Amino acid sequence: MRRGDRTLRKIVEKDRFQTLGDLRKQWTESGVETSRATVHRRVLLNQKQRQKRLTWATEKQHWTVAQGSKVLFSDESKFCMSFGNQGARVWRKTGEKEMPKCLKSSVKYPQSVMVWGAMSAAGVGPLCFIKGRVNAASYQEILEHFMLPSAEKLYGDEDFVFQHDLAPAHSAKTTGKWFTDHGITVLNWHANSPDLNPIENLWDIVKRKLRDARPNTLDELKAAIEAPWASITPQQCHRLIASMPRRIEAVISAKGFLTKYRSILGLHNTSAVPQADCLHATPH
Template identity: 90%
Template sequence: MGKTADLTAVQKAIIDTLKQEGKTQKDISERIGCSQSAVSRHRSGKSVGRKKCGRKRCTTRRGDRTLRKIVEKDRFQTLGDLQKKWTESGVETSRPTVYRRVQEMGYRCHIPQVKPLLNQKQRQKRLTWATEKQHWTVAQWSKVLFSDESNFCMSFGNQGARVWRKTGEREMPTCLKSSVKYPQSVMVWGAMSAAGVGPLCFIKGRVNAASYQEILEHFMLPSAEKLYGDEDFIFQHDLAPAHSAKTTGKWFTDHGITVLNWPANSPDLSPIENLWDIVKRKLRDARPNTLDELKAAIEASWASITPQQCHRLIASMPRRMEAVISAKGFPTKY
């Protein structure tokens, strides 16, 4: 039987018990799965832990704490920056050692999430808004018709594509990914509620107050009719200039539609943003090559969204309020 690792406390206790029962050294070793010499060393009191192999750790706990403070002071530093500042603090070490220590602390290098910049006033408004709405039920949120615009780029479906090639084929035409300076794109308006989604509107040109009111007239009202029928609803949109124009406000007043007050720079609070992400993920498989194909793929992806998906997103609204309150107005994971 080969050598084994150091005996555990349980194995040592078993050896003592079996020895008292009169078992032989061979029987004991077979019983606990170790060598006879390990049993003998334990019985003779010569069983000691193995000496640690490898090079001695070149940094101290105090030095490691210093590195942690350096990392937490600025999370966007490169490995070279961390090494330089750690050296300046009195710890001479290599880049690989810095990397290992950072890994030991639980840090991993990731692509950062991109969130809108929020100033103190905006964070306070988000916090106040979430506090006011924290007791809203899912039934109350189901009365809200969420809307938004999103831009879809022609090259979107090819982002992240990989190619199989051999050494020396880097510049081969069949292995190249084409790019254009100004790729074609389309702006889309849509609306959703707990009951499902409304019809899409493909926007031509820039959105101003007049064109936005046309969208409301020809697409928002049909969406509300489809999703709510004769029931009352609350309309939601963000604070884009066309949305917050006085003439747009008058349009809502004339039509007797209640508009939900909304904090600025808060896409994480709108569940329709999650639907746009779903559509864009599906476009990666569609890979449209023309503007008409892009529009067709968007419409097909939008039509495939089920009422169940929409209801789950609306049901997340109370949790979104809790997240904003916990984050004290800062961006959340949603």
């Protein structure tokens, strides 16, 4: 690990609830010239993760907008009732969740929902509000009742490629068989790459609206999620898909680090599992 990165890690470990602005100020005072985006990218990824991202981006460096338009991107995101819970972030390593220095008082049991969604260059598909934990069987139900209708809406009879991350339910053997049985090609993906999934930007749009809505019940929360999602236009989606070649090039230029395409508001860690020595921001 380089000296500058070691310095940043020490700064983070002093106070796990610092903002990116605070981290940048202290890192700069230590003699490192940097920006908020650089701090964000440095903290979140370790060398092994960066190399995997760089390898993937290099393999896809000649991707065209037309190729990106053939991909149905998907993701899950957690939405909380409590405004404080929605916005609070703590920098921690995997396995440090219950450590006192990583805990902060908040609403004890904030109501929340986990949501699955999909998008392509043609628009968005229907949202699925997930009940309970997602295992291989329940994920395949989501695919059957929400992914397939999304593909039908956005692609009709045209071929498409499906993207999802490496969550255990996604990579289970039975899930792989489900895709084979349905004749669906799955895009080779990798963990820790929210900046390469344009649906992350759509979650950001919804979360900004949710901050203004401030729902008081679970039904209001769901409605506050569905309304901005339904208002997302095909033009917005096409612009995001059109950015894929630039996103890939940005990863290559950044040597695998996270890029500017990863917005701060949309940080959430619902399925990708970082390496044990990788500090990352997670909702408190």
